[in-house]
Amino acid sequence: MQNLNPQQIKAIRHTKSPLLVLAGAGSGKTSVIAHKISYLITKEHIRPKKITAITFTNRAAKEMRERIKKTLGGSKEKPRICTFHTLGLTILRAEITLSDYRSGFSILDSNDTVGIVTELLRKEKRIGDIAPILVQYRISSWKSLFLLPEEVIVDKERPFDALCLAVYANYRETLLTYNAVDFDDLIMAPVKILSENNVAREKWRSEIEYLLVDEYQDTNTAQYKLVRTLTNGRQNMTVVGDDDQSIYGWRGADPENLNQLQKDYPTLEVIKLEQNYRSSGSILKAANALIENNPHDYPKKIWSENGFGDPLRIISASTEHDEAERIANDILHRQLLKREPNGAFAILIRSNHQGRLFERALLERNIPYTLSGGQSFFDYAEIKDCICYMRIIANPLDNNALLRILNVPRRGIGTQSVKSLVEGATKLGLSILETTENTDFLDTLSPNIAKNIVFFGRWIKSLREKSLACDPDVTLSTLLDDIGYEDWLATNAEDEKESERRNKNVQELLSWVQQLVKKDTSIDLSGVVSSLTLFDIIERQDNEKNTDSVSITTLHAAKGLEYSNVYIAGFEEGIMPHRNSTTEIEIQEERRVAYVGITRAKKNLTLSYSRTRKRYGQIEPCEPSRFLEELPEEEIQWPSGNSSPTSDKKVGLETIAQLRMSLGNQK
DNA sequence: AGAGTGAACCTTTTT
DNA sequence: GGTTCACTCT
Numbered sequence: 001m002q003n004l005n006p007q008q009i010k011a012i013r014h015t016k017s018p019l020l021v022l023a024g025a026g027s028g029k030t031s032v033i034a035h036k037i038s039y040l041i042t043k044e045h046i047r048p049k050k051i052t053a054i055t056f057t058n059r060a061a062k063e064m065r066e067r068i069k070k071t072l073g074g075s076k077e078k079p080r081i082c083t084f085h086t087l088g089l090t091i092l093r094a095e096i097t098l099s100d101y102r103s104g105f106s107i108l109d110s111n112d113t114v115g116i117v118t119e120l121l122r123k124e125k126r127i128g129d130i131a132p133i134l135v136q137y138r139i140s141s142w143k144s145l146f147l148l149p150e151e152v153i154v155d156k157e158r159p160f161d162a163l164c165l166a167v168y169a170n171y172r173e174t175l176l177t178y179n180a181v182d183f184d185d186l187i188m189a190p191v192k193i194l195s196e197n198n199v200a201r202e203k204w205r206s207e208i209e210y211l212l213v214d215e216y217q218d219t220n221t222a223q224y225k226l227v228r229t230l231t232n233g234r235q236n237m238t239v240v241g242d243d244d245q246s247i248y249g250w251r252g253a254d255p256e257n258l259n260q261l262q263k264d265y266p267t268l269e270v271i272k273l274e275q276n277y278r279s280s281g282s283i284l285k286a287a288n289a290l291i292e293n294n295p296h297d298y299p300k301k302i303w304s305e306n307g308f309g310d311p312l313r314i315i316s317a318s319t320e321h322d323e324a325e326r327i328a329n330d331i332l333h334r335q336l337l338k339r340e341p342n343g344a345f346a347i348l349i350r351s352n353h354q355g356r357l358f359e360r361a362l363l364e365r366n367i368p369y370t371l372s373g374g375q376s377f378f379d380y381a382e383i384k385d386c387i388c389y390m391r392i393i394a395n396p397l398d399n400n401a402l403l404r405i406l407n408v409p410r411r412g413i414g415t416q417s418v419k420s421l422v423e424g425a426t427k428l429g430l431s432i433l434e435t436t437e438n439t440d441f442l443d444t445l446s447p448n449i450a451k452n453i454v455f456f457g458r459w460i461k462s463l464r465e466k467s468l469a470c471d472p473d474v475t476l477s478t479l480l481d482d483i484g485y486e487d488w489l490a491t492n493a494e495d496e497k498e499s500e501r502r503n504k505n506v507q508e509l510l511s512w513v514q515q516l517v518k519k520d521t522s523i524d525l526s527g528v529v530s531s532l533t534l535f536d537i538i539e540r541q542d543n544e545k546n547t548d549s550v551s552i553t554t555l556h557a558a559k560g561l562e563y564s565n566v567y568i569a570g571f572e573e574g575i576m577p578h579r580n581s582t583t584e585i586e587i588q589e590e591r592r593v594a595y596v597g598i599t600r601a602k603k604n605l606t607l608s609y610s611r612t613r614k615r616y617g618q619i620e621p622c623e624p625s626r627f628l629e630e631l632p633e634e635e636i637q638w639p640s641g642n643s644s645p646t647s648d649k650k651v652g653l654e655t656i657a658q659l660r661m662s663l664g665n666q667k
Numbered sequence: 668a669g670a671g672t673g674a675a676c677c678t679t680t681t682t
Numbered sequence: 683g684g685t686t687c688a689c690t691c692t
């Protein structure tokens with residue numbers, strides 16, 4: 001603990017009452033959590049597996065695990081470090097008999113849930129005039145407030161809310177009949193179980209002797225309920241948060257939970273960490289100046305002993321392409337100047353579609369990059385197919401999964417057959433898979449169609465039986481063989497390359513499943529699918545991490561990370577703040593998003609905006625962000641007058657490529 | 668039944 | 683500028 005300051009040490013040693021650590025950006029909060037965990041183990045003699053630390057993203061969980069490995073060494077028993085959703089899943093799976101679900105339940109991702117809402121809207125004859133995603137959104141916001149349909153009170157004057165409520169009730173029913181949960185249920189269901197059942201509650205309270213929550217400002221009401229149920233005013237809790245980094249309000253995160261904590265935990269101790277170890281003085285000064293424009297309950301100012309460093313630079317580009325090229329050139333230039341690795345650079349963007357431009361610019365210059373966000377591995381059609389096959393085998397009630405793969409590859413069950421199958425299932429009150437063997441239904445079909453449907457149903461059933469006796473990876477490869485998926489991909493792809501790429505994806509999926517089985521030999525198919533659904537793309541980057549690369553990432557995904565050189569692209573009105581954020585509250589959240597971006601930078605920060613930008617194929621003029629005016633003028637270096645390397649358009653690709661080559665040769 | 672073609676939509680941010 | 687979805691043609 002030699003490298004820690006007195007406040008940090010205090011936070012680590014404080015275990016006798018619930019603790020809130022208000023930690024400014026870059027104040028070493030991860031390090032506090034990591035050290036606290038080893039302190040609890042070595043000094044307080046709590047068994048590692050009785051400690052749970054909750055993070056919000058898998059990436060944060062992974063980083064935390066690595067940090068703890070360093071402080072703790074390789075002890076065999078490990079503390080549980082996971083996201084809220086993974087913890088919820090663990091509890092739900094363990095207490096499944098007390099829940100509304102049956103074992104093998106599916107976890108629906110946003111594609112599934114929006115699809116279900118769309119179907120329900122179609123039944124209400126409201127498709128076309130109302131965007132399903134908005135309805136799904138409203139439902140999710142009710143769920144994050146822990147409200148069941150019967151508890152929601154809507155203003156009768158607001159027909160949209162009334163419609164959403166009607167859909168919500170049906171949506172809930174649908175999910176129950178599918179034996180499926182959505183992301184929100186992964187929090188709601190455990191809370192329900194633990195508050196209704198004393199035995200389970202006591203079991204989990206003793207299972208978690210000490211609870212730590214990172215990024216606490218991001219919790220929503222349902223998540224807070226889970227925390228409260230698990231701790232209930234006991235002393236065994238540390239939460240770490242920063243209200244200035246609350247950027248998930250749109251997802252139901254409520255920074256009010258920080259204040260609520262003081263009311264619910266009367267013995268709560270509050271420790272502030274304000275010393276920043278990350279950024280240069282200029283960067284901190286800019287960050288503080290910006291965030292001062294937001295109202296604060298507790299004023300907080302991060303400071304540092306680091307020198308002032310480079311001024312902030314502004315890039316003013318003529319078009320969005322120009323912006324991407326200037327930033328890419330600047331990265332090359334700085335690499336030559338400072339000999340910094342690719343990994344020291346990050347381009348931060350507000351929304352995913354900005355990424356494509358930078359991807360291209362870096363590709364042209366042969367700069368390796370990793371693009372986070374955007375198209376996930378799990379969005380590829382071939383991966384969705386595989387996962388849906390595994391889902392229907394693990395959970396025969398999962399109509400959603402069944403419908404996706406029913407005719408992939410083609411097995412003579414076309415749209416008409418699907419339609420009558422769905423109608424038959426509804427009429428009989430059966431799942432679709434059950435309907436495939438219902439003779440009353442089959443008699444209504446032409447013999448040929450009936451034959452195809454029966455064959456499919458029997459095949460899935462036989463796979464299910466086999467899957468009970470073998471490892472999930474074997475089930476996956478068996479089913480891929482059975483359907484001749486490789487051939488199907490080959491015949492369906494545009495070209496050779498396409499089918500190769502898709503096959504590679506499938507093989508990669510298979511190897512993950514194998515890894516999961518290796519890690520936990522008792523894992524079943526449903527466990528594999530759940531893990532894959534919640535893991536998302538983070539583990540994938542893990543596999544490819546070996547190469548040193550420039551990060552292109554959204555501001556939201558960048559939270560918790562740091563880079564020597566940060567470029568924030570699209571520092572414009574309409575992008576940041578985003579054009580959809582109009583109310584004062586929303587503008588304040590946008591300001592926090594910008595604050596998060598600025599505080600990611602260690603040494604060098606560049607803000608760029610473009611004077612024009614194409615939107616839906618139309619060129620539109622843009623204005624620099626209002627946030628730019630809120631930054632301290634004396635710390636900013638504007639492009640005019642200064643011979644910034646990127647303002648010189650004559651620095652062509654060839655020159656830079658040559659410089660790079662000579663640099664490479666010197667090494 | 669399935670492939671191919673245009674119109675309409677669209678862009679926050681994520682578990 | 684890119685995608686999805688409905689409609690039409692084979």
